[in-house]
Amino acid sequence: MSTETTPATPAPDAALGLGPTLECVTVKVWELPVRVIHWTVFLSVVALSITGFYIGTPFVRVSPEPGFLMGWMRAIHNLAAFVFIAAILARVIWAFTGNQWARWDQFIAVSKERRTNGWDGFRFYAFMTSKPPAVLGHNALAGATYLVLFAMFLTQIVMGLALLSLETEGFLASTTGWVFTVLPIPWVRFIHHLIMWLTWGFVVHHLYSAILFDTEEKTGVLSSIFTGWKRMPVDRL
Amino acid sequence: MPVLAAPPRSVLDSLLNSGVTRRRFLEFCTATTAVLALPIKFAPQIAQALETAEKPTVIWLEFQDCAGNTESFLRARAPGVGDILLDVLDVEYHETIMAAAGDQAEAAKEAAIAKGGHIVIVEGSVPTAANGVYCTIGGKTAVQILAEATMGAAAVINTGTCSSYGGIPAASPNPTGATSVPDLVSGVPVINLPGCPVNVDNVVATIVHYLTFGALPAVDGHGRPLFAYGERIHDHCERRAHFDAGQFVEEWGDEAHRKGWCLYNMGCKGPSTFHNCPTQRWNGGTSWPIGAGHGCVGCSEPDFWDTMTPIYGRLPAPPGFGVTTSVDKIGAGIVGLTAAGFAAHGIAKTVQRKRAERANETPIEIETTAAPGEEGAER
Numbered sequence: 001m002s003t004e005t006t007p008a009t010p011a012p013d014a015a016l017g018l019g020p021t022l023e024c025v026t027v028k029v030w031e032l033p034v035r036v037i038h039w040t041v042f043l044s045v046v047a048l049s050i051t052g053f054y055i056g057t058p059f060v061r062v063s064p065e066p067g068f069l070m071g072w073m074r075a076i077h078n079l080a081a082f083v084f085i086a087a088i089l090a091r092v093i094w095a096f097t098g099n100q101w102a103r104w105d106q107f108i109a110v111s112k113e114r115r116t117n118g119w120d121g122f123r124f125y126a127f128m129t130s131k132p133p134a135v136l137g138h139n140a141l142a143g144a145t146y147l148v149l150f151a152m153f154l155t156q157i158v159m160g161l162a163l164l165s166l167e168t169e170g171f172l173a174s175t176t177g178w179v180f181t182v183l184p185i186p187w188v189r190f191i192h193h194l195i196m197w198l199t200w201g202f203v204v205h206h207l208y209s210a211i212l213f214d215t216e217e218k219t220g221v222l223s224s225i226f227t228g229w230k231r232m233p234v235d236r237l
Numbered sequence: 238m239p240v241l242a243a244p245p246r247s248v249l250d251s252l253l254n255s256g257v258t259r260r261r262f263l264e265f266c267t268a269t270t271a272v273l274a275l276p277i278k279f280a281p282q283i284a285q286a287l288e289t290a291e292k293p294t295v296i297w298l299e300f301q302d303c304a305g306n307t308e309s310f311l312r313a314r315a316p317g318v319g320d321i322l323l324d325v326l327d328v329e330y331h332e333t334i335m336a337a338a339g340d341q342a343e344a345a346k347e348a349a350i351a352k353g354g355h356i357v358i359v360e361g362s363v364p365t366a367a368n369g370v371y372c373t374i375g376g377k378t379a380v381q382i383l384a385e386a387t388m389g390a391a392a393v394i395n396t397g398t399c400s401s402y403g404g405i406p407a408a409s410p411n412p413t414g415a416t417s418v419p420d421l422v423s424g425v426p427v428i429n430l431p432g433c434p435v436n437v438d439n440v441v442a443t444i445v446h447y448l449t450f451g452a453l454p455a456v457d458g459h460g461r462p463l464f465a466y467g468e469r470i471h472d473h474c475e476r477r478a479h480f481d482a483g484q485f486v487e488e489w490g491d492e493a494h495r496k497g498w499c500l501y502n503m504g505c506k507g508p509s510t511f512h513n514c515p516t517q518r519w520n521g522g523t524s525w526p527i528g529a530g531h532g533c534v535g536c537s538e539p540d541f542w543d544t545m546t547p548i549y550g551r552l553p554a555p556p557g558f559g560v561t562t563s564v565d566k567i568g569a570g571i572v573g574l575t576a577a578g579f580a581a582h583g584i585a586k587t588v589q590r591k592r593a594e595r596a597n598e599t600p601i602e603i604e605t606t607a608a609p610g611e612e613g614a615e616r
Binding site: 053056057058060062066067068069070071073125127130166167177180181184185186187189190193194196197198200201204205208211212215216 | 472480482508540586
């Protein structure tokens, strides 16, 4: 099984043999909106996590003088939440309008080729091969991970809006009130906390994988999220 | 005392007979208008309705309860106003307060039921396990008694969390199969007035609403009237300013506690609980739990005993872990383990790469013939 490979793989080990002697092409893989969305999501998740952690566990002792610390934390949390929601929405739209490496089928392996690529990715992680899966955008395994992340984000958004609706009336309450018929309010908060932590678990994995692939694959994946460009030996295209 | 013409058996007639003055009566109508969150122009309408309305027949059933709601009912605020409901309601059956006993009491109940159009007030949950043997009165199970009493009834009013949602008897593991009244009654309008116990002001207001408008008040998704359960405790709490300021009690009896700061860190469930406690208060409007320096336990929420605990913790304990373990500890643990796992993976991957590079000095790519699953087979 799994002997089928992409046309590039029978060539001398591209991942390991990549050096100045091989001719490389540089490709603009990540378009500007993808990069902007990426960093918007990152920054808003940082802001949401810090303020959210404070809201959950007020760790800052305040002076006896009256202030508005919790009020500001909650205001920033709500603001960052709507920035985050906007970024996720934009990314979903871009999954249908962006280039081939931004499209929805990068996250859901519908083609046989992508599924093989996902298996190659698993073999790479499971030490079954030292060769990273040949791909210019996300490998299919990474794509599936982002699908899980999207699901987590969607849950987080719905639960966050439902919790916000506790203190409001009208549209928000009528669209998200059903959440509390499924789960009691304290458990919604519980899961809201848990997904925050799982998101940071994802960040650890994401950063590690980026460094790993940058080291093993040498396609410039780390810098690509700033510049958009990745380089590939011609024989792997 | 001014002489007023009131139809016999009417609410007002009863009131006048029991020495309530016209002024006192109007005060009551105005106060109840406020409890119902109605504009003050409704006060005359309520007064008029009570003047002419016939005394409603009430059957008060007690099942798996602690009689706390009866206690609350008997301690209705302010003499004259508070006693009003007790005086004006035709309470045909109430185990705790009725004079009759035995067959006599049961006969009175059956007569009231036969007439129909009565209001059934239920206190306590209904056990359904083992054919309902865990609660029987006069040889009948609670399930049977409830079914009989609600037949032909005009409305069912659940007082307290147990009849509304099952409450403490229905808490895990629920050995008696305790069930809420709404799960057992159909075909009759049912309203839930949860709380542990119910606030009698809300019972009075609900009945007055029924007498005035001929219908039960509008309810939320949990069957609770919006006038009493439409707003969150946290949003009307007198300590809310301390919450917004970030001023929290950290320990019972600390300086912050003595100053009356926010009880959020002490596990107060005000942010998760809908009830008019902060505005309506208890014991004749003198105080309420948070006002007395203890956090809200969320007693008017469904399944509060299971979902709002630990009482002194902010969030539920993760299932399978001890109650002292928080979701944040679990979460931080997950992140730590992920980091440790990937650190180990990174080391192993580096070793694999180094070995591959060494082997690669005489590169032979036989990937296409390698059996997957055998590490290093391609070399």
